[in-house]
Each structure stands twice: as structure tokens, then as C-alpha cells.
Amino acid sequence: MFAQITSAMIRAILMAMLVATPALVLPDVTSDAQQFAFICAFFAAALVFIEYFSAYPSILEFRFAPPFNRIRFMAVFFCVFALSSAFTFSSATNVANGLMHAIATLAGELTDVPYSPVRLVLLTLPATADSEHVNMVRMAAGMSYSIATLSLVLFYFVVRVLDWPTRNGAFNVWVNLPLFDPTAGGDVLPRLTRDGRVNIVLGILLPFIFPALVELTSNSLGPALWSNPQTLIWTMTIWAFFPATMVMRGIAMLRVANMIDQDRRRAYAEAQNLQHI
Incomplete structure (x- = not known):
């Protein structure tokens, strides 16, 4: 169980980093755009965490076929x-x-x-x-x-x-x-x-x-x-x-x-x- 939670958490963090990268790296990004990017990153991370924390996938294909x-x-x-x-x-x-x-x-x-x-x-x-x-x-x-x-x-x-x-x-x-x-x-x-x-x-x-x-x-x-x-x-x-x-x-x-x-x-x-x- 601990290994599964850790794996899901790491994947969720990586997904959040992916979504938030342009807002963090690009110059002259407005605060509203950054907030929207962080909200999208949070929801994307939550979706990935739920998907990988569950025993069986719901929408993600080839999850067990790296x-x-x-x-x-x-x-x-x-x-x-x-x-x-x-x-x-x-x-x-x-x-x-x-x-x-x-x-x-x-x-x-x-x-x-x-x-x-x-x-x-x-x-x-x-x-x-x-x-x-x-x-x-x-x-x-x-x-x-x-x-x-x-x-x-x-x-x-x-x-x-x-x-x-x-x-x-x-x-x-x-x-x-x-x-x-x-x-x-x-x-x-x-x-x-x-x-x-x-x-x-x-x-x-x-x-x-x-x-x-x-x-x-x-x-x-x-x-x-x-x-x-x-x-x-x-x-x-x-x-x-x-x-x-x-x-x-x-x-x-x-x-x-x-x-x-x-x-x-x-x-x-x-x-x-x-x-x-």
C-alpha cells in the first residue's frame, strides 16, 4: 500500500510540474494566468493520483504495460x-x-x-x-x-x-x-x-x-x-x-x-x- 501511494504521489507531482512549467518559466506571465495554470495543475495531479492509486485503471490505457x-x-x-x-x-x-x-x-x-x-x-x-x-x-x-x-x-x-x-x-x-x-x-x-x-x-x-x-x-x-x-x-x-x-x-x-x-x-x-x- 505504501509503495502504491508513493508511486501515485510521484506521478501526480510530475504531472503538476508538466502543467505548471510554462507559467513558471515564461517571463511576463500575469498573476491570473499563473493562478489558472496552478488550478489546472492541481486537478491534473489529482486525476493522476486517483488513477494510479486505484487497483484497476478507469480511463488510462496500458497502465500496466510500460x-x-x-x-x-x-x-x-x-x-x-x-x-x-x-x-x-x-x-x-x-x-x-x-x-x-x-x-x-x-x-x-x-x-x-x-x-x-x-x-x-x-x-x-x-x-x-x-x-x-x-x-x-x-x-x-x-x-x-x-x-x-x-x-x-x-x-x-x-x-x-x-x-x-x-x-x-x-x-x-x-x-x-x-x-x-x-x-x-x-x-x-x-x-x-x-x-x-x-x-x-x-x-x-x-x-x-x-x-x-x-x-x-x-x-x-x-x-x-x-x-x-x-x-x-x-x-x-x-x-x-x-x-x-x-x-x-x-x-x-x-x-x-x-x-x-x-x-x-x-x-x-x-x-x-x-x-x-
Whole structure:
């Protein structure tokens, strides 16, 4: 019990740090914005604590199949911290902020190519935007999209090379997929395969669809998204990592479906061997 409480508390503290990082690092953040960030951090920490303190998960998938959630959290945390540090470089010129600013600038330049999601994000900016504003959006979009892509590559490596999740011991499908209803109808194998493929397709398309939606609502929504550094960081983080999480979920579900298919084939083969004896 003590170990479970400690583990839940540590995860809750880390989640609170993630949510509060931009408000703590960025300069010229108003007191109202800081208070709102701290309230969001408190609720996020409480949610994580309740989720990990309970014996069985309620909404968090693959809780007992590390490092699925650890990869997602570390990637998001590094992205938020790196962007916050990069945007602070103009007012606090130190080595760490300079390094993050240089990495974010390089990531933005490398990903700002024709027909890329980063270029589509830049096209949503108004024509009157100055060069400094455009560079900030390029840095945020390029950095977040690059880290999200690297997290996908890392998870694919864990699945294909490290044989996730079987190396962690027995894998319980129903505990690790609490939002998947096995009694909804039909065989679970084609349903898992279908849901996995749908998640991958949507995850690939969403970075291209989101800028189009912003462009359609640019008169009311666009300026609010790009004008504030804190809002820009969270907008670009969600834009990059929500689709990446869907792709990771799709890869994981296809992997689980493959495991179920292999177990069935093995069981059928053993049954046939027993019939011939």
C-alpha cells in the first residue's frame, strides 16, 4: 500500500510540474494566468493520483504495460520545457535557454518544407504578422512535431525490437484497455485490428486537418492561439502529440491483436495435436 501511494504521489507531482512549467518559466506571465495554470495543475495531479492509486485503471490505457505512458509523458514534458526555455531566451540569456532556442530554431527550419504540417500551421498566420511572431510559431510547431515524431519512432522500436509488451510478463488485455468493451459485439480480434488502423489513419491526418480548421475560424480563433507564448506552447503541443498518441495507440492495438491471433493459432494447433494422439 505504501509503495502504491508513493508511486501515485510521484506521478501526480510530475504531472503538476508538466502543467505548471510554462507559467513558471515564461517571463511576463500575469498573476491570473499563473493562478489558472496552478488550478489546472492541481486537478491534473489529482486525476493522476486517483488513477494510479486505484487497483484497476478507469480511463488510462496500458497502465500496466510500460513504457507506453512513460514515453508519452517524457516527450510532452520535454517539449513543453524546451519551448518554454526557448521563448525565455530573449529575456534570460543563459546556456540552457540558448541551447533550447537553437534546437527549436533548427527544428523549425528543417520541418518548414512545402506541404508539411508545419508549413500549413504557418499559413494560418495573418499576412500582417511580423517576422518575430512567425519565427516563434515556426519554432513551436517544428519542435513539437519533431519530438512527437521521435516519440513514435522510439515506441515503434520498443514494439518491434524489444517485443513490447511481452517482455514485461503476462499482458492483461482487459486491464490495459479499460475503454475497450469486449462485449460490444463481434469478435474482439477484427475489432482491435479495425480500431488500431483507424487510430493510425486519423493520427496521420489530424496534423494536416487542424490548421485547416484554424484557417476556417481565423477571424475569431486564430489570433487567440498565436498571440500568447503560453497559449502557443499548449496549442502546438496538443496539435503534435494528440495525433501522435493516436498513432501510438493504433500501433499498440495492432500489436495486441497480433498477440491474440498468435495465441489462438497456438491453441488451435495444440488442440489438433491432441486429437491425433
